[in-house]
Every structure is written in C-alpha cells, then in structure tokens.
Amino acid sequence: MPKIRRLHTLLEHIEAGRYRLGPHVARHMLQEGFLERDVLTALRWGRELAVYPEDARMLVLGYMVFGGRVKLPLHVVLDYARPRWVDIVTAFIPERPHRVYSRARLAALLRFDGGREAVEWAGGTENRPPREAAG
Numbered sequence: 677m678p679k680i681r682r683l684h685t686l687l688e689h690i691e692a693g694r695y696r697l698g699p700h701v702a703r704h705m706l707q708e709g710f711l712e713r714d715v716l717t718a719l720r721w722g723r724e725l726a727v728y729p730e731d732a733r734m735l736v737l738g739y740m741v742f743g744g745r746v747k748l749p750l751h752v753v754l755d756y757a758r759p760r761w762v763d764i765v766t767a768f769i770p771e772r773p774h775r776v777y778s779r780a781r782l783a784a785l786l787r788f789d790g791g792r793e794a795v796e797w798a799g800g801t802e803n804r805p806p807r808e809a810a811g
Contacts, residue, residue, distance in 0.1 A: 680729045681756045683722070683736060689762045690719060700766035708769050710750065714740040715767045718750040725751070732757035733765065 689695060697712060705711065718738025726735040734754045739747040751770050755763040 680727060681732075681734070683719075683724050683734065683754075686734070686754055686756055686762050687719065689760060690716065694760060695762040695764055698763055698765045701764050704766060704768045710740055710767070710769070714750065715752060715764060717741065718767070719752055719754075719764075722750075722752065731755075 697715070701715065705715075718740060719736055720738070722736040722738025724734055725737045728734065732755060734756065736752045736754060738750050738752060740750050741747050749770055750767055752767040753765040755765050757763075
C-alpha cells in the first residue's frame with residue numbers, strides 16, 4: 677500500500693513549484709471560469725475531504741474568495757504517487773456545494789484498512805429493496 681500523505685506536506689511541494697496542472701483542470705478552468713491562482717488558494721486554505729491511499733490521491737475542499745466576502749467552494753483532486761511532486765488531477769466547482777458529509781460517511785471514506793461497513797435497511801419492511809444473493 678502506498679504511503680499516506682497529508683495536505684500540509686503536499687503544500688510544501690506546491691509552494692516550491694513542484695506541481696503540474698492536468699488537462700482536466702484546464703478544461704474545468706475554461707468551462708467554469710476560475711484560474712490557476714484560485715486552485716492554489718483553495719489548496720492553501722483547504723482541508724482534506726477524503727484520502728485514497730490505494731490510488732495515492734486526495735480530495736481537497738477549498739474556497740475561491742472574491743472581494744473578501746464571497747466564497748465559492750472548489751474541489752481539487754491531488755495525485756501524490758511521485759516523490760517530491762504533486763499532480764493536480766482536476767479541480768471543479770461541486771454540483772451541490774452545501775451538501776454536508778455525515779460523520780459516518782467521512783469515517784467510511786477515510787478508512788485505510790480496506791474494510792467495508794455493514795449496512796442495514798432502516799426504512800421499514802414495506803419499502804425494503806430486495807436482498808442480493810450471497811456469493
């Protein structure tokens with residue numbers, strides 16, 4: 677399993693200019709109207725939403741700030757597979773910016789042991805989806 681890295685250690689490489697913007701970032705920048713400066717600011721003041729150690733990737737939530745009063749969320753995906761280098765895979769304005777992750781969902785996203793959560797239907801028996809065959 678690749679080494680788990682934290683955002684603050686990746687920022688050292690980004691601040692030193694050891695990063696690359698991927699083609700998906702450029703496409704979203706053109707389509708959604710933000711700049712490289714906005715991506716870097718979002719990373720600098722952002723926080724980790726999810727870490728995917730098996731892919732050596734991280735999802736960061738940051739904000740673009742306009743005029744000091746208006747903030748728009750920006751999701752940024754980082755790839756840290758190469759040592760001392762960060763690839764900014766994509767960045768985009770989330771479709772549902774006010775959606776809040778539950779603590780249970782965050783815990784499942786941040787599990788590093790590959791375990792699966794047991795899920796039970798809590799909506800009553802009349803609307804229960806059919807059970808999948810074990811196998």
